[in-house]
Amino acid sequence: MPGREFFQTQSVGQALAGFRPRRRTGPETVRREDALGRVPARAVRSGVPLPGFARSTVDGYAVRAADTYGAGDGLPAYLDVVGALRMGTAADVEVRSGGAVQIPTGAAVPGSADAVVMIEHTQVTMPGVIEVTRPVAVGDGVVRPDEDVAVGNELVPAGRPLRAQDLGLLAAAGITRLVVLRRPRVAIISTGDEVVAPDTECVSPGQVRDATASALAALVLQAGGEPASYGIVPDDLELLTKTLTTAVAECDLVVVSAGSSVGARDETTAAVEALGAPGVYCHGLAIKPGKPTLLAECADVPVIGLPGNPLSALVVFRMVGLPVLRLVGGITTVPPEPSTAATMARPVASAAGRLDVVQVSVRDGVATPLFGHSALLSLLTSADGYVVIPEPATGLDAGTSVTVTMYR
Amino acid sequence: MPGREFFQTQSVGQALAGFRPRRRTGPETVRREDALGRVPARAVRSGVPLPGFARSTVDGYAVRAADTYGAGDGLPAYLDVVGALRMGTAADVEVRSGGAVQIPTGAAVPGSADAVVMIEHTQVTMPGVIEVTRPVAVGDGVVRPDEDVAVGNELVPAGRPLRAQDLGLLAAAGITRLVVLRRPRVAIISTGDEVVAPDTECVSPGQVRDATASALAALVLQAGGEPASYGIVPDDLELLTKTLTTAVAECDLVVVSAGSSVGARDETTAAVEALGAPGVYCHGLAIKPGKPTLLAECADVPVIGLPGNPLSALVVFRMVGLPVLRLVGGITTVPPEPSTAATMARPVASAAGRLDVVQVSVRDGVATPLFGHSALLSLLTSADGYVVIPEPATGLDAGTSVTVTMYR
The missing domain is CATH 3.40.980.10 (MoaB/Mog-like domain)
Incomplete structure (x- = not known):
């Protein structure tokens, strides 16, 4: 035989x-919308930089940082407001030395500016002119064009089931379909x-x-x-x-x-x-x-x-x-399972050399073993989770700290 | 306003x-097959007892326990084998005093028997007669007809999303449809x-x-x-x-x-x-x-x-x-989330009075906070989970024990 x-x-x-x-x-190709929990067959890399343009992280004014050096409440920097930028459009205003352009959070920062000063650190003293009361350094208030993701960066790895945020990043990079394992x-x-x-x-x-x-x-x-x-x-x-x-x-x-x-x-x-x-x-x-x-x-x-x-x-x-x-199914990164730390309410005997799986109910950090014949399925529906007694152990004493794997 | x-x-x-x-x-009614994760609108109770009949838990012989009292290797009890029971059929053999009937694990125990002796504790010495070398008590080797579930018992509670084993117990009780919350x-x-x-x-x-x-x-x-x-x-x-x-x-x-x-x-x-x-x-x-x-x-x-x-x-x-x-959606028992215990690799500052949610990567029980502007989504895809710094705290020191809620 x-x-x-x-x-x-x-x-x-x-x-x-x-x-x-x-x-x-x-492998098979699926739409991104259907890919939650699916397993990428290979890492997905980005063909584009993200956010893709210098992006303001605050509401304020795009400026040249050098114009604000030394600025303070006692000695503000005065800058001419040369325009206002809108969301979703290219930043086609030039910011020269001594100039500033109004910008909302998330808008594109003009290439001629190198920082955004928060509106809270400015005051409008006369029409078309702002006082800047705090200096900014180059890059302040700005996310670089490839700061989130550079071209070629891995968006999601192979072998790990896709999570909610992974689908978000794939969407941001314009990935509409991807190759997953069946x-x-x-x-x-x-x-x-x-x-x-x-x-x-x-x-x-x-x-x-x-x-x-x-x-x-x-x-x-x-x-x-x-x-x-x-x-x-x-x-x-x-x-x-x-x-x-x-x-x-x-x-x-x-x-x-x-x-x-x-x-x-x-x-x-x-x-x-x-x-x-x-x-x-x-x-x-x-x-x-x-x-x-x-x-x-x-x-x-x-x-x-x-x-x-x-x-x-x-x-x-x-x-x-x-x-x-x-x-x-090619899952190489195992998704984490729910678990909780608890102490055993009662001792449980086990034979050395055998893995024992003990059904428990858990309340206030105390795991109570559920005893009964394994012919009783209700034991499993009454359980909140289980405790594994490893092969070498001969049991668990009452009060032992255990990790309970929780059912969901 | x-x-x-x-x-x-x-x-x-x-x-x-x-x-x-x-x-x-x-509420809406769904088929049991489609009910994984659905939320019962009310507790589902059993209309039947389970297993529904006295059921053998071992391979052996259904006997009257009293016939085996005092039996041992030196002085076995001799019983006449009056038949053999098969799986899935009614136990229509009568076991009288001094008699035994062969029975496999899971088969129905005749009403006239009150215990099942394991085959390991018997020997066939001559055709039609067994020696029993260990006594059994009433109920040994038998699950009672309603020992798993009695009529009227709760099979699944209201408000807890249905788990795999819950569907199993519903199937055992013959529940084919149930009322869940939309x-x-x-x-x-x-x-x-x-x-x-x-x-x-x-x-x-x-x-x-x-x-x-x-x-x-x-x-x-x-x-x-x-x-x-x-x-x-x-x-x-x-x-x-x-x-x-x-x-x-x-x-x-x-x-x-x-x-x-x-x-x-x-x-x-x-x-x-x-x-x-x-x-x-x-x-x-x-x-x-x-x-x-x-x-x-x-x-x-x-x-x-x-x-x-x-x-x-x-x-x-x-x-x-x-x-x-x-x-x-009526979920009153929140399904457990994956989490893991870890120690912080680095300190994290926080303002008192504010809940801070810190993205972390976890390796070998050490949680490393991922810093970066919240405009960067890749921070979230790089994270394995997050740590919550509660309102009263002003931060976490390096080495602090934390619970990381893990993403899946």
């Missing part, structure tokens, strides 16, 4: 470092004879509605992927292999939430092996909840087999699936 | 507490004779492409609103009043990014006043950058006049606009 020698429980750190499927999404298409396959569609009105005893697929789709969306539902497959090797084959052909990442029985888990493994090399990377992660996790690569497409419990499946997908999703 | 007595600079805290426009979005429609109006559309290929000296509108639209989207562009209005009171009138009639929140000149700012105020009561709430916030901010209410619609600099406008919109957006 190919890959059988790799069937072993790995630590989450080992798995994330070692499981590097080759699949990457390709959103990874993520196949979501649910399996299990007991699993029925969420819109099933009446379920029989023994049946459960599929909770995992809906939640996984949401996580994929939040992480910048495109979820694709492949429905619910009963515990039947042939059917699962068929669905998996289609999903691998059509998607960039495949997620199978296994039925909860041992038999169902074995079927996922068998189906993955039926698809061929490179096959199973690891079978079992040293994580609680979530041990029965399968990582595999079919052709170049990563396949993640999740545990049957919705809670376990969602924990593992956050910890292992999202990093793989980002790898495939 | 109505409201003139309120023309005063307020602290950000005062403004957020005092500026409470009456506008609220109404996304606030946010009008974005840019003003200024110098401002041209971002897709303007060649700009003349003195003109700048509109950066603010694109970035604001992205912030609105991220916060759960629906941006609506009202284009660029020149510095003309009549035109601005007309655009504002339309926007107030069509939207739930109106944002005007002012031209940067004093005249342009006065025009926004005049246009708001032309629209009538209750009118201007405050004109000027004790915040840097962002002082020339206008808060007003036209009919019941909040109108926010932002400073002309894109950087200042975006800072103010984050600090003041997003809370107003959430108020209008």
Whole structure:
């Protein structure tokens, strides 16, 4: 059986470092308006300087700085007002020595002026003449034509999802389209004879509605992927292999939430092996909840087999699936996640050598662990976030300072 | 001039507490699949118990616990295997005293059994008989029919944007549609004779492409609103009043990014006043950058006049606009924002009585303040996040521990 020698429980750190499927999404061109959260395929550089002209940062008078040297309340500099500039037009007035031109904030400063004196530091003593009561240095009150961005400067880097201000700077530089990496298409396959569609009105005893697929789709969306539902497959090797084959052909990442029985888990493994090399990377992660996790690569497409419990499946997908999703989608700068500092209200036990993910509610800086069987999904909806107990630790004492990753 | 007595600079805290426009979005029904991030108008309660049947949490044998009391390796309990249960079907086998039925994880436990013994604690010694080598208590290995959710339990609360796991629990309970609050429609109006559309290929000296509108639209989207562009209005009171009138009639929140000149700012105020009561709430916030901010209410619609600099406008919109957006959209539990603890690399001065928002880059737990004129938008794209210096402080010393709110 190919890959059988790799069937072993790995630590989450080992798995994330070692499981590097080759699949990457390709480039596509999108409009800037649609680019929030998208990942630039390469750095976007500016073809223009910004603001593009010497720009006044104050309301006042454009002057030659030398004319104001030594000016003060006792000995103001007197300058002739030779005109007034308007917003949005070229500064086509010449400021000669001894002259000044009225200018609003944001307007273009004439090339013949080299500073703008604030209106607060001037007085109009007679029509057409101002007193300047404070000296200005060259460049005061002015932003240089390429002070914000010079030609060739990087506007946005490759690999970091675009943020609001990035779109603003792209707009300022006149970028209307850009090349981003395609959103990874993520196949979501649910399996299990007991699993029925969420819109099933009446379920029989023994049946459960599929909770995992809906939640996984949401996580994929939040992480910048495109979820694709492949429905619910009963515990039947042939059917699962068929669905998996289609999903691998059509998607960039495949997620199978296994039925909860041992038999169902074995079927996922068998189906993955039926698809061929490179096959199973690891079978079992040293994580609680979530041990029965399968990582595999079919052709170049990563396949993640999740545990049957919705809670376990969602924990593992956050910890292992999202990093793989980002790898495939070319996200090299991971967006920051909400977190908060807290102290543990109660002790939590853990086994050394295993990563424990503890659901907590947080109030006034105190994190209270939520205990309960991992078959209970309500544990996850009651939680505000989770605390990770690293592999070497054997637990957390009450009062320990922890970082809680918060759900949003 | 109505409201003139309120023309005063307020602290950000005062403004957020005092500026409470009456506008609220109404309810609408959406499909669960489309509900990520949407805000439930009221708590959604379960009409069914979950999992809905006594459910095995292990692979093993459903038994009567009393039959296993005292069992151990030396003195196992012998039980007759009377059948095997399958996933997804009713548990229609009777377990009498002395009997056991094989059961996979997740299957329905027969009503006549009261515990499931793990397969690891059993041995098949002869066909049809198992040895149980560890006792189980009543309820061991079983989730009760309403242990996850009881009928009438809250599945999701009102006012908190729906998270991935919330959608999972709604799916489990068979909720296919739910009543959420309509996304606030946010009008974005840019003003200024110098401002041209971002897709303007060649700009003349003195003109700048509109950066603010694109970035604001992205912030609105991220916060759960629906941006609506009202284009660029020149510095003309009549035109601005007309655009504002339309926007107030069509939207739930109106944002005007002012031209940067004093005249342009006065025009926004005049246009708001032309629209009538209750009118201007405050004109000027004790915040840097962002002082020339206008808060007003036209009919019941909040109108926010932002400073002309894109950087200042975006800072103010984050600090003041997003809370107003959430108020209008019924978000009472604010989703957590990414943040990180850091120490300041350099001192930053601030004036007492003013909220300072300092852009920083963060590396290895050290926050380096980015200095530069607020006319430079690239300051904001270079930043990883920001640090808030509260009103009473006169600055931050180098080495001060701070919380950096991170951009995403």
